[in-house]
Structure formats: structure tokens, C-alpha cells
Amino acid sequence: MGTTPLERLIDHYERRYPVTADGPVIGYVGQDVPVELVTAAGALPVRLAGRPGTDVTAGETYLGRGVDRWVVSVLTRLLGGEYGRLDRLLVSRDCEASLRLFYAVRELRRVEPGLGLPEAYLVDVLHLPHWTTTRYDRIRFAELVAVLERWTGTRLTPAAVAAAIGLHDERRELLRAVSALRRELRLTGVQALAVFGAVLPVAEHNQLLRDLMESSLDVHSGRRVFLTGSAHDTPDVYLVLEKAGFVVVGEDHDWGDLLASRLVGEPTLDALVERYQYNGPTAARASIADRAAYTARAAVECGAELVVSYVRRNDDAPPWDFPAQAAALRAHGIPAVLVDRQEYGSIDLAEVPVG
Structure with a gap:
């Protein structure tokens, strides 16, 4: 350890x-x-x-x-x-x-x-911005509560749900601080993915994140790149990019920055339902316009010098987003490249401009 x-x-x-x-x-x-x-x-x-x-x-x-x-x-x-x-x-x-x-x-x-x-x-969970969708999702969450109670033998009281919401919202706030450290180049993309994805009870994770905020961290260098497209459940692609002189300063997939993009807020089951209904936007669930606006805004906040839309083979949704994303990024002077049909965990660096 x-x-x-x-x-x-x-x-x-x-x-x-x-x-x-x-x-x-x-x-x-x-x-x-x-x-x-x-x-x-x-x-x-x-x-x-x-x-x-x-x-x-x-x-x-x-x-x-x-x-x-x-x-x-x-x-x-x-x-x-x-x-x-x-x-x-x-x-x-x-x-x-x-x-x-x-x-x-x-x-x-x-x-x-x-x-x-x-x-x-x-x-x-459905994601349309309608009250009928909220009603549908509330029913599904109530069913999930019953399943978890059967599986664990523990009753999910309002107090227990409220306490858990508080812990996870606290983690989201801390992960936002982690993202800020990465934008300052005090963490690499590989390190940030590990910090986001560490597996331990949420209260223990929160304490380690607080300790991280108070610790001394090295400052890194490299061309600042923002990732969109397919999600990354492992650091393999990040490793290749950062060994090639890039630093991944942000992403809009749900193993990274998107984990902390929306808080629950109110410690109630209804608020929890709406957090997941409106969470996003990911390529498989959001409109092209919403994705383009989100990616451009996030890339600007990260000070990205390049946006790479990395798309795995058989992941069909992200390429549809790319033309609108590239246009939104051009308005901010940020170049974008589509690296399509990649094997899981690999990236063809020949398709990524280095200068």
C-alpha cells in the first residue's frame, strides 16, 4: 500500500x-x-x-x-x-x-x-425531460428499493437514503476538486481516472480525497487534450496518449468528470430519481446539440489545446456527435479530431495531430 x-x-x-x-x-x-x-x-x-x-x-x-x-x-x-x-x-x-x-x-x-x-x-432509467418520464423512473426506483431490501435484508429508510445521498454528493464535490487539480496539471489523466475509480466504501474514499487535496503534488507538462466519444473503463488509452506527450485534462464520459457533473442536492428519493433522469449528457442518451454544447464548454474550462473523439469499434453513437462537436469547438479556436473504429484499449496515434 x-x-x-x-x-x-x-x-x-x-x-x-x-x-x-x-x-x-x-x-x-x-x-x-x-x-x-x-x-x-x-x-x-x-x-x-x-x-x-x-x-x-x-x-x-x-x-x-x-x-x-x-x-x-x-x-x-x-x-x-x-x-x-x-x-x-x-x-x-x-x-x-x-x-x-x-x-x-x-x-x-x-x-x-x-x-x-x-x-x-x-x-x-429514462432520460426525457418530461414529468411522465419522472413518474416512470420513480416507479422503477421504488422497485429497485424493494429488490435491494430483499437482497440485503436491510430496510432502506428515508434516513438511510438521505445519509447515503449526503456521502455520495460529498464525493462528487471532492471529485470536482480533483478535476480542478488536473486542470492545473497537478494530476495526469491516468492518475485522475484512478482517483475517480478507486474501489472502497464511500466514506473512506471521501477521506482519502480530502487527504489528497491537502497533499503535495507534482506539476506535469504536455499538450492539453480533452477526450470525448467512447467511455474509458481502463487507463490504457490515457497511458498511450500521455506517453506520447499529451496530458488528458478532461473528458465527458461517465468514468471521469461526468461522474461529478450533477449533484442530488435534496436528500430525498424523489431528488435522487431526478438526478439520474437528468444526468449526462452521454452519447447514447443525449441529443447531438446537447453533446456539442457540453463538450465545447468542458473543453474550454479545461484549457484544452486539442479534443480527441475516440471511438471504439461497435460503439455506434459517438460518431454522430462529432460534426456538431467539431463546429462548436471551432468557435472557440480548439481543433478536434475523430479517431474511429479503435480496438478496445488501443489508439492509433498516427491519427492524432501532435503539433
Whole structure:
């Protein structure tokens, strides 16, 4: 275990699997899973990442080759028991790949119970800005509360939910401070991803983040790049870019800055519902205009010198956003490049302008 707060956070990130915890562990896939409710139920929420560059034949057997490779990797790791003890699994319907993962796990539990896959539940959150959508989402959240109570044997009282909301909103505020450190080049993109994704109980995570704010950090240098497009559940692409002389100062995907973009605010279940309804915008769930405006604003705030839209093979939504994003960025004098059809965890640097 490292000695500085940053080293300890990186350790928690790099050793996040297999999971070790005293209490219940609930794995989850997708940004739409309300982790506050998992915390309120006394369980540890653990977001599942894939692992680039490894054999995914097992996952491919059930998902085929036309699915985004990160989810094929996640299923492969589930089948191989690489995540350690997962008591249950929550999967959000945030994209087609996540949905296919849910159905695969559910069916495999039915036809091949010997595989030992965890019981899975689909978290279905809609994002249209209508009161009917809010009503739909409230029903789905109430159902999720009942499922978590059954899984854990813990009643999710209003007080427990309020306390969990407070802890997670505190973490979001702290993660915003982490983003500010990165904009000052006191953290690299690789380090920031580790700080965001460290797996430990939220109260302990918050304390380490507070310690990080008070610690001494080196100042880095490099061409400031902002990432849009596909999400990054591992630091592999960030590593390639930063070894090539870039510094990733921001991103608009849900493993990075987007985690902290919206607070819950009021410590109530209704406010929690609306936080997830209006959270975003991601490529699979937001309009092209909203994505373009958000990306341009975030890139300007980061002082980005270049925006890279990195798109994995079989991730079809991001390329539709790029023309509008590039136009919005040109208005601020920021060049943008589309690096399309990339293999999971890899990037072709020949397509990224270095000067």
C-alpha cells in the first residue's frame, strides 16, 4: 500500500479486483445505477470494468462479435470469477451493450446455474425531460428499493437514503476538486481516472480525497487534450496518449468528470430519481446539440489545446456527435479530431495531430 494519499488511491484502483469486503458486495454496470441506494442498503457498490488485450472467447461465445468489446470483456471476467465475490449484479440500460450483458447473464443463470453467475437486476432509467418520464423512473426506483431490501435484508429508510445521498454528493464535490487539480496539471489523466475509480466504501474514499487535496503534488507538462466519444473503463488509452506527450485534462464520459457533473442536492428519493433522469449528457442518451454544447464548454474550462473523439469499434453513437462537436469547438479556436473504429484499449496515434 502506498504512503501518500495519491499512492493509496491508485492502489485501491489497481487492486479493485478481486473484490474483498466484509459485508455484501453488489457489482454494477453503467452510470444509471443509483449507487446511493446500494450504500443505503449496507452493501459495497463495485463498478465492473473490462480488461483490454486479453482473450475474450468465453464472453464472445454468448455475446458474439458485433458488441462493444468492453462488455464482452466484462462477461468474460464474470465467467472466469475475476471480480471475486459479487453477491448480486445491477445492470443499467444505458446502452445496447449493457442491455445485452444483462440478458446474457440472466439467461446463463437459468440454463447453466453451475457457472455461478450472480443474480442480476436491470435498472431501467429514462432520460426525457418530461414529468411522465419522472413518474416512470420513480416507479422503477421504488422497485429497485424493494429488490435491494430483499437482497440485503436491510430496510432502506428515508434516513438511510438521505445519509447515503449526503456521502455520495460529498464525493462528487471532492471529485470536482480533483478535476480542478488536473486542470492545473497537478494530476495526469491516468492518475485522475484512478482517483475517480478507486474501489472502497464511500466514506473512506471521501477521506482519502480530502487527504489528497491537502497533499503535495507534482506539476506535469504536455499538450492539453480533452477526450470525448467512447467511455474509458481502463487507463490504457490515457497511458498511450500521455506517453506520447499529451496530458488528458478532461473528458465527458461517465468514468471521469461526468461522474461529478450533477449533484442530488435534496436528500430525498424523489431528488435522487431526478438526478439520474437528468444526468449526462452521454452519447447514447443525449441529443447531438446537447453533446456539442457540453463538450465545447468542458473543453474550454479545461484549457484544452486539442479534443480527441475516440471511438471504439461497435460503439455506434459517438460518431454522430462529432460534426456538431467539431463546429462548436471551432468557435472557440480548439481543433478536434475523430479517431474511429479503435480496438478496445488501443489508439492509433498516427491519427492524432501532435503539433
